[in-house]
Each structure stands twice: as C-alpha cells, then as structure tokens.
Amino acid sequence: MKELLPIPLLLGIFGTFAFSWAGLTFIPNYQIGHLDPQTDEEGTDEYPMAKSGMAERGRKIYVANGCVYCHSQQVRADYAASDIERKWGNRRSAPRDYIFDRPVLLGVSRMGPDLANVGKRLPVDEGAAAAAPPGANAALAIAASPAAPTTSPAAAAASPSPPAPAGASPTTPATSPAPAAASPATAAPPAPEEKLLADDGSPLAYTAAWHHRHLYNPRSVAPDSNMPAFRFLYEKRRISGETAGDAVNFVGDDRDKPEMGWEIVPTYEARCLVAYLMSLDQSHELKEVKSTASASAAAPGKGAK
Amino acid sequence: MTPADTLHRSPSTDVTPSEVEQVERALIDASTRVPVLMFYTSAIIWLLLGTLLAGLVSFKLHSPNIFSGVSCLTWGRIRPAHMNLMIYGWASMAGMGTAIWLMARLCRTTLRHPLLLVAGGGFWNLGVLLGVGGILAGDSTGYEWLEFPSYAAIVLFVAYVLIMSWAVLMFRFRRGGAIYITQWYLLGAFLWFPWLYAAAQIMLFVVPVQGVLQSAVSWWFANNLLFLWLGAIGLGTAYYMIPKVIGRPVFSYHLAAIGFWTYALFASWTGMQRLVDGPFPAWMITASIAAAILTIIPVATVGLNHHMTMRGYFSLMRYSPTLRFTVFGAISYTVFSMVGVLISLRSVARYVQFTTAGEGYTHLGLYAFFTMVMFGSMYYIVPRIVGREWRYATLIKLHFWASVYGIGLMTLMLLAGGLAQGSSLNDPTLSFDESTQSVLPYLRGRSVSVVLLTVSHCIFAFHFVLMLLGLGRTASVPTFLNPVEEPEAREAQV
Numbered sequence: 001m002k003e004l005l006p007i008p009l010l011l012g013i014f015g016t017f018a019f020s021w022a023g024l025t026f027i028p029n030y031q032i033g034h035l036d037p038q039t040d041e042e043g044t045d046e047y048p049m050a051k052s053g054m055a056e057r058g059r060k061i062y063v064a065n066g067c068v069y070c071h072s073q074q075v076r077a078d079y080a081a082s083d084i085e086r087k088w089g090n091r092r093s094a095p096r097d098y099i100f101d102r103p104v105l106l107g108v109s110r111m112g113p114d115l116a117n118v119g120k121r122l123p124v125d126e127g128a129a130a131a132a133p134p135g136a137n138a139a140l141a142i143a144a145s146p147a148a149p150t151t152s153p154a155a156a157a158a159s160p161s162p163p164a165p166a167g168a169s170p171t172t173p174a175t176s177p178a179p180a181a182a183s184p185a186t187a188a189p190p191a192p193e194e195k196l197l198a199d200d201g202s203p204l205a206y207t208a209a210w211h212h213r214h215l216y217n218p219r220s221v222a223p224d225s226n227m228p229a230f231r232f233l234y235e236k237r238r239i240s241g242e243t244a245g246d247a248v249n250f251v252g253d254d255r256d257k258p259e260m261g262w263e264i265v266p267t268y269e270a271r272c273l274v275a276y277l278m279s280l281d282q283s284h285e286l287k288e289v290k291s292t293a294s295a296s297a298a299a300p301g302k303g304a305k
Numbered sequence: 306m307t308p309a310d311t312l313h314r315s316p317s318t319d320v321t322p323s324e325v326e327q328v329e330r331a332l333i334d335a336s337t338r339v340p341v342l343m344f345y346t347s348a349i350i351w352l353l354l355g356t357l358l359a360g361l362v363s364f365k366l367h368s369p370n371i372f373s374g375v376s377c378l379t380w381g382r383i384r385p386a387h388m389n390l391m392i393y394g395w396a397s398m399a400g401m402g403t404a405i406w407l408m409a410r411l412c413r414t415t416l417r418h419p420l421l422l423v424a425g426g427g428f429w430n431l432g433v434l435l436g437v438g439g440i441l442a443g444d445s446t447g448y449e450w451l452e453f454p455s456y457a458a459i460v461l462f463v464a465y466v467l468i469m470s471w472a473v474l475m476f477r478f479r480r481g482g483a484i485y486i487t488q489w490y491l492l493g494a495f496l497w498f499p500w501l502y503a504a505a506q507i508m509l510f511v512v513p514v515q516g517v518l519q520s521a522v523s524w525w526f527a528n529n530l531l532f533l534w535l536g537a538i539g540l541g542t543a544y545y546m547i548p549k550v551i552g553r554p555v556f557s558y559h560l561a562a563i564g565f566w567t568y569a570l571f572a573s574w575t576g577m578q579r580l581v582d583g584p585f586p587a588w589m590i591t592a593s594i595a596a597a598i599l600t601i602i603p604v605a606t607v608g609l610n611h612h613m614t615m616r617g618y619f620s621l622m623r624y625s626p627t628l629r630f631t632v633f634g635a636i637s638y639t640v641f642s643m644v645g646v647l648i649s650l651r652s653v654a655r656y657v658q659f660t661t662a663g664e665g666y667t668h669l670g671l672y673a674f675f676t677m678v679m680f681g682s683m684y685y686i687v688p689r690i691v692g693r694e695w696r697y698a699t700l701i702k703l704h705f706w707a708s709v710y711g712i713g714l715m716t717l718m719l720l721a722g723g724l725a726q727g728s729s730l731n732d733p734t735l736s737f738d739e740s741t742q743s744v745l746p747y748l749r750g751r752s753v754s755v756v757l758l759t760v761s762h763c764i765f766a767f768h769f770v771l772m773l774l775g776l777g778r779t780a781s782v783p784t785f786l787n788p789v790e791e792p793e794a795r796e797a798q799v
Contacts, residue, residue: 006484012566013493017533020573021504024525025518028589033515064443066381072659080582080655085733093584098516103447103509106520106583110659110730111366111744113737218369224738226745228369232376 032095038287047284050100051276058276061269063103065230072107073116073280088114089282091291097282112227120281123196123204201251209249211274212266220253233270239263246271329413336415337406338690340422344402345683346773347430349766351394356755356762358387363752367745377441385452386440392450392530393461394433396671398426399679400538401468404491406686407545408472411488412479422471428464432457448509448523450530458506465502469495486561490541493569497533501526517584521577528576531670536572539634539675540607542682546631547614550685551621556613564606571599578649581658597649604642611635624785626701630681633709637673644669644720656731661744662723665716672758673712680708680765687769688784693777695784700768702786707761715754722747 075089203209218227247263372378436453444454505526574596622629726744
C-alpha cells in the first residue's frame with residue numbers, strides 16, 4: 001500500500017508558495033512597512049499627515065465608484081516617464097507619501113490623468129491660459145496646466161521675471177483641508193487664491209467649483225473626455241431664498257443649467273469626494289527623493305535637507 | 306522518491322479498457338453528475354451575466370453617456386463587477402467543476418456525499434452574488450480582484466473550504482499507486498488558493514499592511530490567482546485532455562515534472578512588474594521581472610511536451626471539439642506567457658504601463674488560455690455525465706470560431722491600443738486628451754469583439770441547456786466536428 005499523502009509533493013507545493021509569500025510580501029514589510037511621517041529638526045512640519053474626516057470619507061466615494069480604474073495616483077521618476085514633464089508632480093512618489101492611505105490607490109490605468117497632485121494644482125483659466133496674468137501667476141500657471149501644454153513655452157518664457165521662490169512651494173488653495181505646505185521658501189505671494197472664477201464667471205480648473213461641474217458633466221469642461229458623469233452624486237432642488245453657495249456653477253454652459261428657480265447642489269458624498277480630490281498633494285519635499293520641478297530647481301535654497 | 310516515480314502512466318494508455326474498468330468509470334461519472342453539473346450550470350449563468358457586463362464596460366468606455374445617471378451602472382462599478390464575476394463566478398466555478406471530475410477519475414474513487422459538494426457550490430454562488438451586488442451597490446474594497454466586500458469574502462471562503470476538503474479527501478481515498486501530473490496541478494491549485502486568499506484578506510483587511518505594501522500584496526494576490534489557481538487548473542486539465550483524446554501517453558514525464566516545479570517556483574514570484582517605476586524598492590520589481598523571464602522555462606517545457614504528444618495527431622483537431630478547444634488554449638498559454646515576458650521588460654513596461662495592454666494580457670490568460678481549456682473540458686465531460694452526446698456539431702463549430710475571432714480581435718485591439726496610448730502618453734508635447742483619443746478607435750474595435758463573444762457564449766449556453774434537458778443525441782460515438790473518414794480518427798470511447 002502506498003503512503004497516504006505524497007509528502008515530497010505537498011512539501012514542494014507549500015515550499016514554493018511560502019517562498020513567494022515571504023519574498024514578495026513579508027520581507028518588503030520589514031523594509032518599508034513601518035515608515036513614520038518625516039519632520040524637520042524642530043519636530044514640526046510633519047509630512048504626510050492623516051486626511052481630514054471629510055476627505056477620508058471622500059476616499060470611500062472614490063473607491064466605491066471605481067475612479068481608480070482610470071486614474072492613477074503616482075508620479076514616476078523623470079528618467080522613467082514623462083509624468084514630471086506633464087506637470088503631474090514636481091518629484092517622483094515615494095512609499096512615505098502613502099503611509100496613511102487605506103486603501104492605497106496607486107492605480108493601473110491612465111484612461112484619465114494622474115491625480116497624485118490634483119489638490120495642489122492652482123486655479124487655471126483653461127480658456128484664457130494664453131492671456132495669463134504676468135508675474136507670479138504665470139509661473140504658477142505652468143505648474144497647473146497639463147491640459148494646455150502648448151501654452152507652456154510662452155508662459156515659461158515669462159517665468160524668469162519674478163523671483164524664483166514663487167513656484168517652489170505654492171500654498172494650497174484655501175478650500176483644501178490639507179495643511180498649508182510650509183517650506184524654507186515661505187515668502188510665496190498669496191495672490192492666486194483670490195482668483196477662482198474666469199472672466200465670464202465660470203469656475204477655473206481645479207477649483208472645488210470646477211470639480212463639481214466636471215463631475216456633474218465632464219464634457220461641459222473637457223469636450224473630448226470619456227469620463228462618465230456622476231450626476232447621481234448631485235441633487236436638483238428648488239431654490240429657497242438665495243442660491244446655495246455650493247450650487248453647481250453652470251456659467252457658460254447652457255445645456256445643463258436647470259430651469260429658473262431650480263439649482264443643482266452636490267450631495268454630502270460629492271462634497272466629500274471633492275474634499276478628497278483637493279487633499280491629494282505630494283508636493284511636499286521628501287528627504288529620500290530628489291525634487292526635480294523645473295521651477296524649484298531654480299530656487300537656490302531648495303529642499304528640506 | 307524522485308518526482309518521476311510519483312508520475313503514473315497516462316490514463317489514456319488503456320485503449321481497450323476492460324469491462325471492470327468501464328463499469329468503474331461509469332460509477333465514478335455517475336457519482337460526480339449532480340455536483341459537476343451544478344458547478345457547470347452556475348458557471349455558465351455567471352458567464353452570461355459577466356458577458357453582459359463586459360458589453361456595458363466596453364461600450365461605456367467610448368460612449369460614456371449610456372446609463373450615466375444610474376449609480377450602480379457607473380463604469381467604475383461595472384468594471385470590477387465584470388472582472389470579479391468572470392473570475393469567481395465563471396472561471397473558478399468551471400475550474401472547480403472540471404477539477405472535481407478529474408480528481409474522481411484520476412483517483413479512481415467515487416465521490417462520496419456529493420450533496421455536500423452541492424452545498425459548497427451553493428455557498429460559493431451566494432458569495433459571488435453578495436460580492437457582485439456589493440460592488441454594484443458601492444461596497445467595493447478597491448483592491449484589484451479583491452473588490453468583494455468582506456461579508457462576501459467570508460461566505461466565499463467557507464464555501465471554498467467545503468469544496469476543497471472534498472477534492473483533497475478524494476485524493477486521500479485514491480486507488481492506484483502513482484499520481485498523474487494532472488493531480489499535481491490540481492492538488493497544488495486546491496492548496497494554494499486558500500492560502501493565497503486568506504493571506505491577502507488578512508494582510509489587507511484584518512491586520513492591514515502599511516501604505517504601498519497594500520498594492521504589492523494585492524498584485525501578488527491577483528497574479529497568483531491567475532497563475533497558481535486558474536493557471537494550475539488549466540494546465541492540469543490540458544495535461545489530461547490532450548493525451549486522453551488522442552489516445553497516447555504524455556510525451557515525457559520528466560519534462561512534466563520540471564515544468565510543474567519551475568512553474569510553481571517562478572510564476573509565483575511574478576506580479577510586481579505591474580508596478581514598474583512605482584513607489585517601491587527597485588529590487589521587488591526587478592525580482593518579478595527576473596521571475597517573469599524565468600517562466601520561459603516552464604512555458605517551453607509544457608509547450609514542448611504538449612507539442613511532442615500531439616505530433617502526428619494534429620489532424621484530429623478537425624474532429625474532436627475537446628481537442629480543438631484544448632489545443633487552442635494550450636497554444637494561447639504559450640502566447641500569453643510570451644506577451645507577459647515582453648511587457649514585463651522594463652523598457653517595454655514603461656511604455657505600456659497604465660494603458661490597455663495590461664488588460665489585453667489579462668484577457669489572453671483568462672480567456673484565450675483558461676476559458677478555452679474549460680470549454681474543451683466541458684465538451685468532454687458533460688456527455689459522460691449526462692449520458693448523451695452533443696446535439697449539433699455546427700453549434701460547436703460556431704462557438705469555437707466566434708470565440709477564437711472574438712478573443713483574437715480583443716487581444717489585438719487591447720495590445721495595439723495599449724501601444725498607441727503608451728506612445729502618446731510618453732510624449733509630453735502631446736496633450737493628455739490625445740492619449741485617450743488615440744486609444745478610442747481600438748476600444749470601439751474591442752466592442753465588436755465583445756459582440757462576437759456574446760454570440761459565442763449564447764450558442765454554448767443554448768447547447769448546454771439542450772444537454773441538461775436530455776435532448777442530446779443518444780449515440781455510441783461522440784459528436785465530431787466533421788464527418789470522420791479515417792478509422793483512426795476516434796476519441797477514446799469512455
């Protein structure tokens with residue numbers, strides 16, 4: 001009678017699998033599984049920080065609706081890919097950027113653009129990018145205009161005129177729950193926050209109002225987009241008294257505008273989702289990663305070293 | 306004991322089985338009838354639902370306004386619903402059905418208490434239903450191929466333990482001394498899956514690892530699910546069906562053993578190449594790329610073994626549906642692995658990462674290889690357990706060609722579309738919109754392929770229902786695709 005179970009076969013089956021399990025999940029866990037936020041010498045300027053409650057809740061909405069299947073959240077190094085040239089970030093992403101993320105949403109596809117730094121992008125007037133205001137705003141506009149790269153050379157030519165720190169560490173928009181990035185170059189002018197609307201009153205790209213309009217109807221702001229609309233995150237209601245402050249701004253878009261006396265307002269879920277998007281920001285310098293942003297490269301005292 | 310000792314001569318060598326063996330086989334087949342048919346029926350229902358979702362996924366990608374107001378039909382929900390339905394509903398169900406039958410046949414033991422296995426299958430269906438419902442309702446976990454919410458995952462796991470214990474118990478009660486190579490693969494698959502699933506669930510949900518490691522764990526899982534679970538079942542089935550149908554033993558047992566162990570060792574280490582240049586230590590990605598290159602060894606060994614077994618018998622693919630589907634699957638396995646090696650190489654990976662090429666690769670493995678092998682095994686097994694032969698050779702031919710053209714077109718569109726998308730993504734002078742625009746024509750082409758596959762699956766499901774209703778042919782010879790002219794063109798009879 002033969003043995004009951006073929007021991008060498010079973011050992012082999014378990015052994016090969018244990019080898020892979022240990023090698024690809026267990027050992028990496030020792031290496032990068034217990035990272036702490038970095039701080040400067042005084043123990044302040046902590047990065048990264050856990051997200052606010054609303055942004056965390058927004059992450060759930062992001063996951064539930066499968067945004068991750070089209071949008072990545074990682075910037076690859078400049079030698080490997082054109083992510084940094086596309087202004088999706090000023091440095092490559094590192095494991096430390098994600099220590100509070102659960103689930104981590106690195107993404108597998110770029111049917112839509114990368115969102116690793118979408119909350120850091122400053123308002124940009126896509127329609128009037130060529131007529132960008134002079135000075136500091138022009139320099140900031142390049143960092144925020146992946147959608148209109150053809151205008152970059154013109155804007156780049158204008159950028160040397162202001163002192164370099166302007167682009168080194170842009171302050172986050174006021175609507176972002178993330179802490180304002182504080183770096184040695186804190187002298188950045190606070191100018192860009194004031195301008196959130198284009199001249200015709202429609203929201204500038206990457207402002208919260210723009211995100212709402214984009215989520216409600218992507219093709220109203222990007223005609224060629226194949227992103228699905230997320231109208232189920234918005235509700236139509238009768239205006240009682242004044243128009244709600246966060247009602248979707250349909251200026252310059254007649255098709256979606258509700259009839260007189262009605263307005264489209266974001267649900268709590270939509271507001272959380274936008275809070276999450278506005279909190280996505282990997283612009284803070286990390287000790288282990290070289291920052292390669294063209295704007296900050298010009299700054300003499302760059303880096304938090 | 307050397308590995309070769311445990312290999313037993315191919316079951317196909319009994320060209321004229323004795324009366325006793327025939328009765329024995331009939332008894333074994335009868336004991337597996339209810340559970341295997343139950344697994345197959347569920348699998349085919351999931352396949353049809355999954356195909357429906359696939360159509361939605363494909364069409365919505367280039368026409369985003371279809372059903373855009375319905376939350377549970379938004380693209381980001383139906384895509385994971387489709388993938389999980391196909392993997393856990395169709396592929397795993399079909400794979401387990403085939404594996405149970407193969408185990409019973411190869412262990413030469415009747416299946417005891419088949420109703421408990423049916424209960425396991427019922428729970429599995431419940432788990433898939435809960436999981437897909439959960440995803441559509443917005444409960445997805447967000448990890449690739451692990452999107453089922455935890456309440457579904459638990460049901461799935463309990464069901465699995467029930468099913469697996471039966472397969473392993475059969476192995477324990479096997480008769481006949483040696484173990485055939487198919488049993489190696491099946492035993493491996495049945496033991497790897499629970500570990501894999503439990504490890505991934507624990508490391509992601511119970512005691513979650515930090516940050517980017519979640520991505521590493523989830524890719525490690527997805528990759529091993531493809532290779533060590535579905536891949537192992539698929540390869541094991543091909544190792545049974547090809548020799549069985551043509552009536553010759555496997556060309557080399559040594560090659561089979563080498564193929565098995567190198568497969569277990571190297572294929573299990575791949576996966577991280579999908580994260581190339583991401584925020585990970587470079588060694589992890591390099592290790593996976595190296596492992597992917599090393600999988601050429603098992604792929605070449607298995608391919609060579611099948612080829613040498615088939616040599617001189619390729620003409621039989623004209624007649625036997627099982628052989629035709631299985632050999633197509635086995636060849637696709639080689640193609641799938643070669644594409645896998647190619648898109649793992651760092652220079653290529655940088656190009657095709659974040660494009661549709663990855664999806665093309667996955668479909669090559671899940672459909673062109675695994676699903677086609679499963680269709681082949683169903684064409685072999687179903688007549689033996691219902692006691693009827695397939696009714697219409699024409700339907701089988703239509704099924705085959707619609708599937709072949711469908712998956713061929715899909716793979717071509719996704720891979721070529723990936724290259725187009727990748728080259729415009731990597732050119733920063735082009736605006737981002739252009740990369741999406743460049744892939745849209747390919748996505749429309751992919752939609753055509755989904756229509757073809759839908760036709761193919763409907764035909765197969767209809768034919769299967771005829772068999773279930775006992776409307777198959779009562780004949781002593783199997784249904785051949787073409788009239789047999791030569792006497793040697795016969796399938797093994799039992």
